[in-house]
Amino acid sequence: RLLSLFQFPFGRRLPCDIYWHGVSFHDNDIFSGQVNKFPGMTEMVRKITLSRAVRTMQDLFPLEYNFYPRSWILPEELPLFVAEVRMMKDSDPSWKPTFIVKPDGGCQGDGIYLIKDPSDIRLTGSIQSRPAVVQEYICKPLLVDKLKFDIRLYVLLKSLEPLEIYIAKDGLSRFCTEPYQEPTLKNLHQVFMHLTNYSLNIHSGNFIHSENVNTGSKRTFSSILCRLSSRGADVKKLWSDIISLVIKTIIALTPELKVYYQSDIPAGKPGPTCFQILGFDILLMKNLKPMLLEVNANPSMRIEHEQELSPGVFENVPSPVDEEVKVAVIRDTLRLVDPQKKKRKDIQQHSESCKNKVNVVHDYFMCYRCQTLERVSEANEELLDAGAAGRLESDAARSPEAALPSLCLKQVFPKYAKQFNYLRLVDRVAALFIRFLGVKGTTKLGPTGFRTFIRNCRLSNSNFSMAAVDILYIDITRRWNSMGIDHRESGMCLQAFVEAFFFLAQKKYKSLQLHEQVASLIDFCEYHLAALDEKRLVCGRG
Ligand code: ADP
Numbered sequence: 001r002l003l004s005l006f007q008f009p010f011g012r013r014l015p016c017d018i019y020w021h022g023v024s025f026h027d028n029d030i031f032s033g034q035v036n037k038f039p040g041m042t043e044m045v046r047k048i049t050l051s052r053a054v055r056t057m058q059d060l061f062p063l064e065y066n067f068y069p070r071s072w073i074l075p076e077e078l079p080l081f082v083a084e085v086r087m088m089k090d091s092d093p094s095w096k097p098t099f100i101v102k103p104d105g106g107c108q109g110d111g112i113y114l115i116k117d118p119s120d121i122r123l124t125g126s127i128q129s130r131p132a133v134v135q136e137y138i139c140k141p142l143l144v145d146k147l148k149f150d151i152r153l154y155v156l157l158k159s160l161e162p163l164e165i166y167i168a169k170d171g172l173s174r175f176c177t178e179p180y181q182e183p184t185l186k187n188l189h190q191v192f193m194h195l196t197n198y199s200l201n202i203h204s205g206n207f208i209h210s211e212n213v214n215t216g217s218k219r220t221f222s223s224i225l226c227r228l229s230s231r232g233a234d235v236k237k238l239w240s241d242i243i244s245l246v247i248k249t250i251i252a253l254t255p256e257l258k259v260y261y262q263s264d265i266p267a268g269k270p271g272p273t274c275f276q277i278l279g280f281d282i283l284l285m286k287n288l289k290p291m292l293l294e295v296n297a298n299p300s301m302r303i304e305h306e307q308e309l310s311p312g313v314f315e316n317v318p319s320p321v322d323e324e325v326k327v328a329v330i331r332d333t334l335r336l337v338d339p340q341k342k343k344r345k346d347i348q349q350h351s352e353s354c355k356n357k358v359n360v361v362h363d364y365f366m367c368y369r370c371q372t373l374e375r376v377s378e379a380n381e382e383l384l385d386a387g388a389a390g391r392l393e394s395d396a397a398r399s400p401e402a403a404l405p406s407l408c409l410k411q412v413f414p415k416y417a418k419q420f421n422y423l424r425l426v427d428r429v430a431a432l433f434i435r436f437l438g439v440k441g442t443t444k445l446g447p448t449g450f451r452t453f454i455r456n457c458r459l460s461n462s463n464f465s466m467a468a469v470d471i472l473y474i475d476i477t478r479r480w481n482s483m484g485i486d487h488r489e490s491g492m493c494l495q496a497f498v499e500a501f502f503f504l505a506q507k508k509y510k511s512l513q514l515h516e517q518v519a520s521l522i523d524f525c526e527y528h529l530a531a532l533d534e535k536r537l538v539c540g541r542g
Pocket of ligand 1: 069100102106107108109110112135136137138139150194195196197281283293294
């Protein structure tokens, strides 16, 4: 419906309503419209960054964030990994864990291997120089037809501020091709038994291309839910656990995403808004608890697969399962971000808020803002051909949604915001961090910015001198920068600031739990900054 698609393989030449980038956000000269990628998302969902972001939340809310396997970052946390595993084994000799080592930034199972003991980590060869995450292996996954499988769910992050999240009602289930056995030294290397990646299992002689949505090596998630429901499983509870996992994961990602966002799209300057389709990979445990494996910033939207017709001869053939799930996700994303719909909504909202103040005649409002809206709308219609513009009017009149299937993307945030808002503490810490960044376009805080933060929030006193503040800044910043995360800029990154903030909170509010200490310090800082703003306003007026 009224969608003109243009491909710009050599760079863009026309301003667009929606920019559909192939890989990541980067394009410095977009000043309006919507881009289908958030700045920094690719970096944020790498295995190490995701693990760090989730760990910060696990420190604050250990019970709420127990859906992510215990993880250590290699090489820097190797000694910690060895020590913690030894301690846990000593306290429970019956514990016989397995671990999975996953190279950072890897995908499609690339470089992944299982180990039984920390000493089995391969410290020689090319893997050694690659940072990785080592994670507790989930030994008891739910099996269907004796096979391990994972779930790929599509999630639309429609907006970061305010936070808006949608989840697709259906997803994909990707199956292993060898019957599952709990890991033993003998079967650790059998990737077709332990790894559910489609890209690996497609090479197994046992791979079955699905003819329909509930058989074969790739099925719809709804077909699995039907099976579970017929076995008496509580699928409503399962869905609500999955929704909760998705919202909590995104809450863990938003603080850093906001830092990237303000750096690429500074507030107050013309720029686009962003949205993004994310692929969540989830494993169900035997007891139906969903566990997060990873988040994909660039999930494949292919709806065909390669089939070997005769040895060495391949052909692309349609994949009904992919088509069933993915077409709906793209269609509904476009419906939700439809710029015409947004304008209609803006006009409607404004007409409602104006009703008492002005006379509303059809869609024409006698006020400055609405005239502006009208002009924007007219400008956009010039991009459409005359016939299309005509159809738009008549479509709008009979509700353009009417002819389409119901939305497969369901809003979960802000719908369930009340249940989850208490978790958004690091978002508020990030807001403080961004306030003191000073120079637009940066993602790191300099020593002066940190000092100003301490001074404006009244955090320095006789027990905590400005000299101690400088030492804290240098210590934490140096450690984070030595981890080799991002050397493009010098200064304190958000995670380092969060660590300093937690330290200050623990120092100031001794006998509380960490999340209460942090919440109290945030309140304290926000109170002093609001008072300062008020004072500046009064002085300004004066
Ligand atoms: P990649 O990006 O390379 O696909 P993943 O983190 O998705 O890496 O891991 C690949 C596969 O390994 C997953 O699809 C899953 O089958 C299996 N896997 C990953 N982590 C775990 C884990 N902690 N426990 C059990 N299986 C896992």
